[in-house]
Amino acid sequence: MMKSYPYFRAEDLLQWNINLRLDLSTDFKKRGDLFLEEGQHCDHFYYILKGFVRVYYLDLEGKEITHWFSATDSMITSPFSFFKKEKNILYFEALEDTELLLLTHNQLDAILSQSQSTEKAYRNLLAEFAMILSRRIMSIHTETAEERYLKLIKEHPLLFQKAKLTHIASFLGITPQSLSRIRKNI
Amino acid sequence: MMKSYPYFRAEDLLQWNINLRLDLSTDFKKRGDLFLEEGQHCDHFYYILKGFVRVYYLDLEGKEITHWFSATDSMITSPFSFFKKEKNILYFEALEDTELLLLTHNQLDAILSQSQSTEKAYRNLLAEFAMILSRRIMSIHTETAEERYLKLIKEHPLLFQKAKLTHIASFLGITPQSLSRIRKNI
DNA sequence: CTTCTTTTTTACCATAGGGTAATTTTTGGC
DNA sequence: GCCAAAAATTACCCTATGGTAAAAAAGAAG
Secondary structure, eight states, X not given: OOOOOTTSOHHHHHXXXXXXXXXXXXXXXXXXXXXXXXXXXXXXXXXXXXXXXXXXXXXXXXXXXXEEEEETTOEEOOHHHHHHOOOOOOEEEEEEEEEEXXXXXXXXXXXXXXXXXXXXXXXXXXXXXXXXXXXXXXXXXXXXXXXXXXXXXHHOTTHHHHSOHHHHHHHHTSOHHHHHHHHHTO | XXXXXXXXXXXXXXXXXXXXXXXXXXXXXXXXXXXXXXXXXXXXXXXXXXXXXXXXXXXXXXXXXXXXXXXXXXXXXXXXXXXXXXOOOOEEEEEEEEEEEEEOHHHHHHHHHHXXXXXXXXXXXXXXXXXXHHHHHHHHHXXXXXHHHHHHHHHOTTHHHHSXXXXXXXXXXXXXXXXXXXXXXX
């Protein structure tokens, strides 16, 4: 999370954009903008050229649960919607001014079928993503909320400058009150 | 989990094995056999031709935490070890007699670079895996242990014939005692 | 600077699930 | 079928975290 995938680089994408005449579009979002909402089909794989994005969804009571944070040079999409055409449940919110490169399914396919190195980078990105999610499940199953919080501060200190504690609490799977209590005890 | 990935098929692998003279090896495991242990480097991507496998690791107190179950026609590996050469922490245990097809990194690469359709299936497998993990994190963050248990029974009833309740408890992130209490209340 | 809104903290009680230990049930080997 | 070992259940008390509500602090807008 919040990690750049060093092998899937903006410059390569932009090069392929020219070579293959893909006509990739870019988009700018202001801090606070939502650029994907529940029910909207997610037509793009987004490359974050610059910025910071929070991915969240709503639980049954309508509370926002932060699922993910994505920073400059990482990629996001709503996998259920983008890959499987299922109903999208994710919201994408720019937590700071954000510059995006948009790839449609066809454009992504075009790049991946043209460039073996990009294709490998993409596979690497998917595998890396799965490993991060695996680690997160392991962390939930073996560590207390306090341990997960301390690890998050250590590994992603910048996150705390960009996201609200409420966002971080739900990302950690606890309430803001619990996070506050944990912070007090340190 | 416990899901076959319909696009990555044994027959295709076996065909490529012949066409590319890969010399893929197979292996048979008896019920109860461990075929990967912590500290052993995981040299293979395993295709389960037939059988049922539990993937687990040990927490700090040495308790087994079930991370995953894999059934016939699915694939498993220890991603940290296989992809990133990090120390392996996973154990693979055959919960019933199991027949495996073993792919080394080179063999996998050979297949993926020769066959565009297999390569797409592989990408699909990785994406699918990430989606299942995402769903699992969402489930942990929005549902009680009881709800997760009921969902598991509903979606994977066969699992309960093959795995012990202890395995299922740690897979759900609770103790066997809690699982027992939950089962009693239903 | 002041006011309004949002975020964070605090406090208090409630509860889901954990830890220990003992008991019962099931399983597997002979 | 009998016995030992493993698995599952039960019971007890304990703790981390949740829920509600209110107060305090921080941030945004005029």
